[in-house]
Amino acid sequence: MAEVWTIQRCLSWTQTYLAEKGETKPRFLAEWLLSSVTKKSRIELYLSFDQPLSAEELKLMHTYVVRLVKGEPIQYITGETQFRTLTIACRPGVLIPRPETELLVEEVLNYLDGKILPQTQTNKAVLPWNAEIEAARKAEAAAIEQTQAKDSSAENLGAESMSNHDGTPVCNVDIAHTETTVAADDADKQNTCRMARVLEIGTGTGCISLSLLAERPGLINCVATDIAPAAVELAAHNCAALELSGNQFDLREGDLIEPIRVDEQGQFDVLVSNPPYIPCNVMDKLPTNVKNYEPELALVSGVDGLDMYRRLIDVAPQMLRSGGLFICELYEDACEAAAQLCREAGFVDVRVIADLTQRPRFVAAYMS
Template sequence: MAEVWTVKRCMDWTRAYLEEKGAERGRHEAVWMLSAVTGLSRMELFLSLDRPLSKAELDRMHGYVVRRAKGEPLQYILGDTQFRTITVLCEPGVLIPRPETELLVEEVLNFLDKEVLLASDARRARVELPWNAEVAAARSAEEARAREAAAAGGGSGEASADAPAELLDVTEEGERAEIAPGDGTPEAEGVVQAPEGSTVPARTGRSARVLEIGSGTGCISLSIVSERPGLVTAVATDIDPHAVALSVKNREALGIEPARADFREGSLTAPISHEERGSFDVLVSNPPYIPESVMPILPREVTAYEPHRALASGADGLDLFRHIVKAAPHMLRPGGLLACELFEDALSTAADICTLAGFADVHVTEDLTGRPRFVLARWR
């Protein structure tokens, strides 16, 4: 008789194996791989713990586990990741989106709403991110199962070890900072600020134009235009043709018109025409920013798999940023915003660079972990 591998058995084995290989979140990774293999959502997976896996599913799962055990990032294995409210495709050779960058998008949206779009209703309602609904539903379902088991004399009524507490960790690998529950802040509740309902309130301002340098997967520009439909257009550049092609692929998958998110191959602002210069309300970038001295101590799954030129930027991590600051005055309208994500130890120097270049209202903001992460500056 053939050996039967259920969802639960495969999940438990994968967790133990990956943790033995050094994974810090083996359970989390096992759940995401099984979800991809079976086509079940995370919620459905925990409601199907006794479901047998087919041979094809087991073979595919085996391939995933082997690749992950060697250190390959989960996003490359699964082929996509969640970024704010959209899903973006990920491919080897293009930098994987990070949770910090979601807050960079939020800074840009806050500026546009206040300074450009001039929304008549400034209230910003909290909107649950997609995976939170799955967590809540799975938790409710598991609690119901536990109550039924208790009523039938099968236990104490407490939730099983297989859920739902584990579900609190079922978020995209590397795509969400650890969240401490219960402090009442939007970050703690796993939410982002967004306009009330699904559209932006009525406005009296003009439409906005955003320039992104270093598009990568396109997650920044695509998030901005998708969260402000009809109100914002973006032009994004990247020197890597592979990154540009992936950005276009993500744009097509999201059904966004090319005119709303225009991805161009070229270095920095080289693809921007003379007529377009000075027309942008925001210049945003998540450039390479890791100091060369820090590169050797990064996790192997970063240095061995992600592109070096998308990570490192000179001795202090600011080589490319200096070029961006020089170009920004020629790209921005008066009062336009420069917004960049940078290495935590370089933000003070970055702020000084902006001030010396003639920017006003220069300030540094933190990421979800409280580390300095973004420099924001207004062109006079």
């Protein structure tokens, strides 16, 4: 008689095995892999502890665990990751979205909400750290705790919560966007009716532009460029899979602003980018699952990590309207130097913005 592997048994075994292999978040990784294999959310796993895995599921789980232990990013193994409110498909050859980049989107939305978008139509952003999401996370955790309490062996299964790959909570409860009405503080805001125009350079999976479109539906047009054909293909796939308007996501293959028409220049409210920014001498210090698997083209940017940023500074004035926002994610040790480059190029109100770990991560500046 074939040995029976239930979801509970597989989860417990995988956690123990990954811990023995030196993984720092074995419970979280085991849940992520098993959720992908079974097509169940985390809470569904806990509610289905006694369900046997099929032979096909066991084989796939074994394959996934082997790949993970060899150093392959879990996002490539499962084929997806969570980014703000979206599930983003990931493929080898395209940079994996990072939690830090979620704040880059937030900065763009704050600017657009305050300066460009009709104040009576803007949606409140839904982030993993918003109150609504936190409430849902607590409700989910309570349900899981209740399920674990009923199971005699639950106390031995670990208590790590499901999270993004940086440890921030992921909520599997579907939270609808809520509408908020903000009184306009001046006549210009009240009369604003045009759509915001955003240019993203180096779109990768499309996570930045697609998040902007998802969180401000019908209010933004995004033109997104990338030099890598694999990235353009994946971004198009994500747009279709998320059922976001292709008319508002204008995806173009090419280097920097090469695909931008002359008549479009000077018409963008925002130029946003998460460019390559790793200094050459830092590359060898990166984790194996980054340096051995993710595309070097999307990672390394010269001796100080600012080679691509300098190119962006050169083209940004051609693209932006007066008062437009230029904002990039950068290597933490290079942010002050990047800010100075902006000042020297004539940008005003230059700011260095920290990420959630309080490390310098973004540089924002405005066209005079």
